[in-house]
Amino acid sequence: MEATADKKYTYKDFESDQEVRWCPGCDDYVILRSMQKALPEMGVKKEDVVFISGIGCSSRFPYYMDTFGMHGIHGRAPAIATGVKLANNDLSVWVITGDGDSMAIGGNHFIHVLRRNIDLNICLLYTSPSPRDKIHDLVCRLLLEKRGGGG
Numbered sequence: 732m733e734a735t736a737d738k739k740y741t742y743k744d745f746e747s748d749q750e751v752r753w754c755p756g757c758d759d760y761v762i763l764r765s766m767q768k769a770l771p772e773m774g775v776k777k778e779d780v781v782f783i784s785g786i787g788c789s790s791r792f793p794y795y796m797d798t799f800g801m802h803g804i805h806g807r808a809p810a811i812a813t814g815v816k817l818a819n820n821d822l823s824v825w826v827i828t829g830d831g832d833s834m835a836i837g838g839n840h841f842i843h844v845l846r847r848n849i850d851l852n853i854c855l856l857y858t859s860p861s862p863r864d865k866i867h868d869l870v871c872r873l874l875l876e877k878r879g880g881g882g
Contacts, residue, residue, distance in 0.1 A: 740771040747797045753788060762856060763795055770798075775823050782825045783812040785837060789829035789856035806837025809844035812851050826853045 745767040753759045770780060782800035784790035785808040793800025803811045808826045816824045826833075826844070833841040833855055844851060 738776075740777065742767040742771060744777060745770050745797050747795050749794045751795055752791065757788070759789060759792075759856060762854070763792065766792075766854070767796070773823075779821065780823045780825070781812075781815055782827055783808045783815060784827040785829075785832040787829040787832045789827055790832060792827040806832055806835070806840055808832065809837065809840040809851070809853070813844055813847070813849055816849055816851055820850070824851050826851055828853065828855050830855065830857045 742764070751760065751763070777798050780796075780798040782793040782796050782798060783803060784793050784801070785803050786805040790802060790808070793802055801811065808828050812824050812826045815822065828837070828841075833853075841853075844853070
């Protein structure tokens with residue numbers, strides 16, 4: 732039997748069996764595959780990697796990784812990840828968060844995890860503007876022009 736420390740992982744070892752449920756064309760796919768390819772190159776063992784997320788599209792990330800992980804509550808991923816890292820300093824702990832999750836309701840937790848300088852990895856996925864936002868902006872601009880407002 733091959734020892735875990737000697738096992739050479741590939742990106743497929745970090746793929747879960749879950750169906751990815753992001754919108755077609757979403758950049759989150761690129762980030763997911765990049766992470767799945769980067770972890771084997773970093774030489775980490777699957778059992779030493781933990782992904783913690785909050786709420787939102789980006790926060791489905793732990794479901795799509797074949798590692799340990801947790802889908803937490805809105806804005807609290809940094810606080811949960813801090814506890815995981817303090818409980819086991821040998822783990823590679825990753826916070827996967829979106830702009831709304833970390834910059835809005837989770838703003839204070841985000842700032843404090845940075846201030847504490849705990850050995851965490853934070854991957855902030857900026858998910859706006861979406862195509863829906865671009866259409867909204869176009870409609871607003873057209874309405875302003877029709878009403879005689881600037882653009």
